[in-house]
Amino acid sequence: KAGVTQTPRYLIKTRGQQVTxxxxxxxxxxxxxxxxxxPGQGLQFLFEYFSETQRNKGNFPGRFSGRQFSNSRSxxxxxxxxxxxxxxxxxxxxxxxxxxxxxxxxxxxxxx
Amino acid sequence: xxQLNQSPQSMFIQEGEDVSMNCTSSSIFNTWLWYKQDPxxxxxxxxxxxxxxxxxxxxxxxxxxxxxxxxSFLNISASIxxxxxxxxxxxxxxxxxxxxxxxxxxxxxP
Numbered sequence: 410k411a412g413v414t415q416t417p418r419y420l421i422k423t424r425g426q427q428v429t430x431x432x433x434x435x436x437x438x439x440x441x442x443x444x445x446x447x448p449g450q451g452l453q454f455l456f457e458y459f460s461e462t463q464r465n466k467g468n469f470p471g472r473f474s475g476r477q478f479s480n481s482r483s484x485x486x487x488x489x490x491x492x493x494x495x496x497x498x499x500x501x502x503x504x505x506x507x508x509x510x511x512x513x514x515x516x517x518x519x520x521x
Numbered sequence: 522x523x524q525l526n527q528s529p530q531s532m533f534i535q536e537g538e539d540v541s542m543n544c545t546s547s548s549i550f551n552t553w554l555w556y557k558q559d560p561x562x563x564x565x566x567x568x569x570x571x572x573x574x575x576x577x578x579x580x581x582x583x584x585x586x587x588x589x590x591x592x593s594f595l596n597i598s599a600s601i602x603x604x605x606x607x608x609x610x611x612x613x614x615x616x617x618x619x620x621x622x623x624x625x626x627x628x629x630x631p
Contacts, residue, residue, distance in 0.1 A: 413563070442619060452564075452609065452621035465618040499563050507552045507571075507613055512563030 413513035421519045427488040430516045434502030441483040446497040490520045523548040527622035540597040542625040544610030553593040554611040
């Protein structure tokens with residue numbers, strides 16, 4: 410069965426621009442979470458969506474937003490990019506989160 | 522909030538050696554998950570633990586859910602080069618957001 414698909418794999422953006430990342434979860438998984446991974450900070454929780462509703466939100470500024478569509482696909486958006494937003498952004502999906510998430514390969518965002 | 526503290530931060534071992542790493546928290550967790558991340562990929566679930574005292578194996582990997590529910594251990598026996606990667610512990614926070622430790626980076630020398 411297909412895994413979690415994230416697009417694009419790599420992205421280079423300029424400070425001040427905005428970016429949209431996409432995630433297609435495993436079929437039947439309605440919970441989708443997003444994480445930011447940097448070498449110094451590890452995996453930081455951004456938000457979780459379930460059935461098109463944001464259930465949880467991490468401690469990130471309002472420049473970070475997301476949404477989930479009726480087919481469970483999810484997007485996250487970062488506006489007014491800063492150099493510190495350079496990171497690997499990981500999407501993960503689950504049927505029941507406490508049984509463990511399945512992660513995508515991530516989108517590596519570089520802000521220059 | 523509920524933080525997960527992993528140790529050690531990194532390990533350099535010889536192929537064939539056994540490895541032990543742990544994860545602790547100041548708060549109780551009802552679930553402990555262990556993940557492994559290979560370079561350039563997302564983390565992959567290795568073992569899930571749901572009961573205090575539970576001991577679960579997955580091949581050469583063994584993980585235990587601490588009795589106090591504030592810690593968990595992961596052991597790897599007879600390490601091989603493909604065990605290289607970053608190992609993360611994780612557990613659901615108070616808001617059911619999945620929290621991750623900072624990871625243990627494992628290097629295996631042939």
